[in-house]
Amino acid sequence: MPADRHKKSSKYTIDRGMPGAFEGETVTRRAFMNVTAQTAGGLAAAAFTLPALAFALGPIFKRVPFEWQIIGTPADFTETQYDAKVLTIVDGIGEAGKALAYVRKRNPAIDNIGTQDKFNQYIALSSRCAHLGCSVRYVEAAERFVCPCHGGVYNFRGQVAGGPPVRPLDRFYTFEHDGYVYIGPRYSVNSELQRFSPRDPAEPLDGIGQYLYPSRFDTSVRPPTNNLPLPPTIPGS
Amino acid sequence: MHPVDAAVEGGLTVVDWIDERTQLSPGLRWMLFRKVPKGINWAYTLGSATLFVFLNQAVTGVFLAMYYRPDVNGGAYESIRNINDNVFLGQFVHGMHKWGASVMVVLIFLHMGRVFFFGAYKYPRELTWIIGVVLLILTMAMGFTGYLLPFDQRSYWASIVGININGTGPFIGPYLSDFLRGGPEFGATTLSRFYAIHMMLIPGIMAALIGFHLYLVTKLGISAPPWIRATQPAALTETVEV
Numbered sequence: 169m170p171a172d173r174h175k176k177s178s179k180y181t182i183d184r185g186m187p188g189a190f191e192g193e194t195v196t197r198r199a200f201m202n203v204t205a206q207t208a209g210g211l212a213a214a215a216f217t218l219p220a221l222a223f224a225l226g227p228i229f230k231r232v233p234f235e236w237q238i239i240g241t242p243a244d245f246t247e248t249q250y251d252a253k254v255l256t257i258v259d260g261i262g263e264a265g266k267a268l269a270y271v272r273k274r275n276p277a278i279d280n281i282g283t284q285d286k287f288n289q290y291i292a293l294s295s296r297c298a299h300l301g302c303s304v305r306y307v308e309a310a311e312r313f314v315c316p317c318h319g320g321v322y323n324f325r326g327q328v329a330g331g332p333p334v335r336p337l338d339r340f341y342t343f344e345h346d347g348y349v350y351i352g353p354r355y356s357v358n359s360e361l362q363r364f365s366p367r368d369p370a371e372p373l374d375g376i377g378q379y380l381y382p383s384r385f386d387t388s389v390r391p392p393t394n395n396l397p398l399p400p401t402i403p404g405s
Numbered sequence: 406m407h408p409v410d411a412a413v414e415g416g417l418t419v420v421d422w423i424d425e426r427t428q429l430s431p432g433l434r435w436m437l438f439r440k441v442p443k444g445i446n447w448a449y450t451l452g453s454a455t456l457f458v459f460l461n462q463a464v465t466g467v468f469l470a471m472y473y474r475p476d477v478n479g480g481a482y483e484s485i486r487n488i489n490d491n492v493f494l495g496q497f498v499h500g501m502h503k504w505g506a507s508v509m510v511v512l513i514f515l516h517m518g519r520v521f522f523f524g525a526y527k528y529p530r531e532l533t534w535i536i537g538v539v540l541l542i543l544t545m546a547m548g549f550t551g552y553l554l555p556f557d558q559r560s561y562w563a564s565i566v567g568i569n570i571n572g573t574g575p576f577i578g579p580y581l582s583d584f585l586r587g588g589p590e591f592g593a594t595t596l597s598r599f600y601a602i603h604m605m606l607i608p609g610i611m612a613a614l615i616g617f618h619l620y621l622v623t624k625l626g627i628s629a630p631p632w633i634r635a636t637q638p639a640a641l642t643e644t645v646e647v
Contacts, residue, residue: 227587227594228580258592262478264561265592300566317566366589368572368582380575387589 227386234388236343236350236396239271245290245349247275250306253292255340255351268295269340269351270306270313278325282361287390290342290349293326298333301369313337327359334372335359341390348399353388435623441645442629448523449627451516458509459615462547465502466604473554475600477593481556506548513541525628533621536614543611550603553596564599565591 181189181198239253250270258265269292279291293313295303302317312329313322321330326337336359341352354366358373364383367373371381406414424430472492474484488495517537520526526534553564568591572582587594 225584228583230588232589257590260478261593264477265590301569302562302566317562368579369569370573371579381572381579382576384579384583384589386583 229385232386232388234353234391236352236391236393238348238397238399239269239292239351240349241347242273242344242349245271245273247273249308250293252295252306253351257354267354268303269293270295271342271349271351282357283363287341287343287352288339289344291325292340292342292351294338294340294354296338296369298328298335298337298369299331304337325361326357327361334370334377335367335374336361338366339363343393345393345396350396352390355390436619438644438646439623439626440643441627442633443643444630444633445627446630448519451512451519452622455509455512455516456615456619458505458512459611461501461505462509463608463612465498465505466608468498469502470604473600475554475597477556477596481554481596485555485557506551509544510548513544517541523628524631527628530621530625530628533618533625536618536621540611540614540618543607543614547603547607547611550599550607553599554603556596561591564595 178184179194179196181193181195182191184195186195186198234257237255239255240251245251250272253269253271254266255269256265257267271290271292274289274291279288295305295313297304297315297317297320299315299318299320302315304313304315304320304322306313311324313326314320315331315333319331320328320333322333322337323329326339328334328336336357338354338356340354343350343352356364356367356373358364358378364373364378366387367381367383371377373381469488472484472488472495474480476484485499488499490496520534520537549564549567552567553560568582568585571585572578574581583589585595585598586592587598
């Protein structure tokens with residue numbers, strides 16, 4: 169037995185009968201060559217795999233810019249009726265990049281809960297259902313928003329009145345300046361209409377919902393209110 | 406020499422030439438001429454049927470890609486309309502791909518049911534089952550990504566809903582839906598992203614896994630139906646050309 173153990177612990181590969189052993193090659197040298205070759209292969213594979221992976225995941229971390237868009241003048245909107253306005257949320261892809269907002273003037277009697285500042289003097293509700301993202305339709309006679317896909321219903325303030333949606337309709341920042349009403353990026357609200365960064369549909373914001381569905385890196389933030397886009401020129405003037 | 410004999414001779418020469426250099430024929434013989442248990446029936450062909458539907462999807466998909474344009478600004482829809490209305494046999498090849506997708510899902514579940522109810526997933530075939538489940542998930546992912554490509558109203562809204570369902574996963578959901586869209590909103594890269602996943606990423610993984618699945622089937626052999634009792638092992642096997 170002792171002789172056998174001694175043979176096993178020899179530092180030469182040739183004594184251990186390893187394949188490809190040659191005179192003077194030690195086990196340490198063999199292990200070093202092994203690790204070096206494997207590392208070189210791993211580095212070469214990582215050199216194209218990691219950039220490709222980062223390339224695919226990159227958009228998650230990239231903040232998408234957004235500009236204020238003009239949707240009308242203060243005279244266009246009332247406190248009691250919603251006007252449907254089309255805005256562009258993704259440039260250059262035609263209809264797929266458009267979104268619909270239902271806009272009215274803020275009514276202090278009913279719009280008195282949630283975040284209050286100069287960016288909600290016009291209430292602009294997104295038509296994107298908070299259940300799974302279909303387009304809701306405003307039914308004037310019922311003063312309700314109704315989703316055709318799974319029966320979500322929202323009241324006049326956009327809060328859930330029935331069906332599967334988990335939070336009120338998203339809103340857009342609005343801003344009145346120089347006789348024009350500007351519309352900005354989307355934000356989400358909880359059932360108390362408090363403002364949160366935009367979440368995808370079906371992600372609740374009440375209770376632990378806001379922690380289960382954290383804020384994302386790539387959503388548009390409210391742009392600064394200087395350098396607003398100029399209103400279109402009136403033809404003939 | 407008769408011309409037919411000469412042609413046969415020539416063909417054999419070519420095959421021999423290749424086989425001498427590749428030594429493929431023992432492997433092919435190992436794969437194709439193997440012992441199968443007594444009592445197997447038509448239910449045992451569901452796996453092969455699924456394989457042929459996969460090949461159908463692969464071939465029709467490659468040729469659809471010759472006419473398809475993943476352009477989110479109306480070009481995708483127009484290219485599909487062109488395939489259906491103008492291209493010779495376009496509607497047929499598109500139909501084979503579209504209906505083949507449903508047939509594949511149906512066959513997978515039938516195949517899975519056969520394996521489950523016959524107990525064929527048990528030792529030593531657990532890994533074959535696990536790979537099969539991964540293949541099922543990948544097939545679902547193919548269905549999900551392929552559904553968007555015609556880019557009509559149904560595709561668009563189904564994908565919006567599907568992506569948002571992905572977003573409901575706690576903690577990683579929001580980032581998963583961002584990854585699928587390639588950003589916070591459905592955009593220009595969403596369609597090309599789905600297209601690349603649908604026609605390159607998943608098919609490559611699936612082909613490799615199907616190869617491994619078939620290797621395991623051949624290596625471990627086919628399980629006997631549960632009603633065949635292994636009382637006389639010698640008498641229970643016969644050599645059948647499959």
